[in-house]
Amino acid sequence: xxxxxxFTGKSLVHDHLIDDYKNKQAPQxxxxxxxxxxxxxxxxxxxxxxxxxxxxxxxxxxxxxxxCAQSQKNQHPNLxxxxxxDGSRSIKIEQMRNLLSSLSLxxxxxxxxxxxxxxxxxxxxxxxxxxxxxxxxxxxxxxxxLTSSNERLVLxxxxxxxxxxxxxxxxxxxxxxxxxxxxxxxxRAAELSRLSHGKSGHxxxxxxxxxxxxxxxxxxxxxxxxxxxxxxxxxxxALKDSKDIADLLLNFLEQEAQIVLQQRYLDNQDIYQSxxxxxxxxxxxxxxxxxxxxxxxxxxxxxxxxxADQLLFSITKEIYQCQW
Ligand SMILES: [Zn+2]
Numbered sequence: 001x002x003x004x005x006x007f008t009g010k011s012l013v014h015d016h017l018i019d020d021y022k023n024k025q026a027p028q029x030x031x032x033x034x035x036x037x038x039x040x041x042x043x044x045x046x047x048x049x050x051x052x053x054x055x056x057x058x059x060x061x062x063x064x065x066x067x068c069a070q071s072q073k074n075q076h077p078n079l080x081x082x083x084x085x086d087g088s089r090s091i092k093i094e095q096m097r098n099l100l101s102s103l104s105l106x107x108x109x110x111x112x113x114x115x116x117x118x119x120x121x122x123x124x125x126x127x128x129x130x131x132x133x134x135x136x137x138x139x140x141x142x143x144x145x146l147t148s149s150n151e152r153l154v155l156x157x158x159x160x161x162x163x164x165x166x167x168x169x170x171x172x173x174x175x176x177x178x179x180x181x182x183x184x185x186x187x188r189a190a191e192l193s194r195l196s197h198g199k200s201g202h203x204x205x206x207x208x209x210x211x212x213x214x215x216x217x218x219x220x221x222x223x224x225x226x227x228x229x230x231x232x233x234x235x236x237x238a239l240k241d242s243k244d245i246a247d248l249l250l251n252f253l254e255q256e257a258q259i260v261l262q263q264r265y266l267d268n269q270d271i272y273q274s275x276x277x278x279x280x281x282x283x284x285x286x287x288x289x290x291x292x293x294x295x296x297x298x299x300x301x302x303x304x305x306x307x308a309d310q311l312l313f314s315i316t317k318e319i320y321q322c323q324w
Contacts, residue, residue, distance in 0.1 A: 031162035037199030121153035169198025
């Protein structure tokens, strides 16, 4: 799915940086730092497209010029990417050497070249050292845009050569807007923006995740449906073949409990109606303990069905005060 993302207006940091890139004040080496899932790579792509766009208007990237068309299709000859190869956790020294030799063999006669390096913390120390050399004196037409999800793993000597920009998770309403822009229904958008804790990229990714929605529906028809002991057999039956999504189900339960607890101490939240909203704090905390236990049983290979049944009993007992 090709995603629509608007970066302007997301924060002052985003806006200042976009202005600098538009107004020929782009730093030659930029480091975008921040937690995973906040669309850093997409932002790096966007800034690269601004640099490469050949339109002479203010509107960059224009989306109309040849350069824009090429970079949108990942086919721009002056847009180079470096990231860990599929199946590998790190960016290796050989990859770095290949990149550097192609930069020096093909010096630019005109225009600009953009080198985007994703998650530089995954570079081996050797590769980081090799990169360092080219960052010390970059060619005047070369622009580096680096991203990192864990700045502490990046050599301080590299960080000191970059303009460091720390990006924060998005605000909830911004994630909501982004999802609506991508034609996600309002109810799903509300839910995803609530659950994603500002991780806009995760929210977009979850929308495509069939397993997620299957688990969500099942949780609603089992754990969140029961109110009485007599509801347990049906719920238990529904959970019969859910071993492969057990972790997701446990996450939903945990999130629900945490959201219900948090909402009570936060003002100015749009009220989320949970089936557990009326339960006292103590009951919710007991359920959280049961979820914690369930995870432990799961890792010690207790059958998922009996773990799920235990949880069903715990919910009816604690949340709905059923006796048996
Ligand atoms: Zn353009």
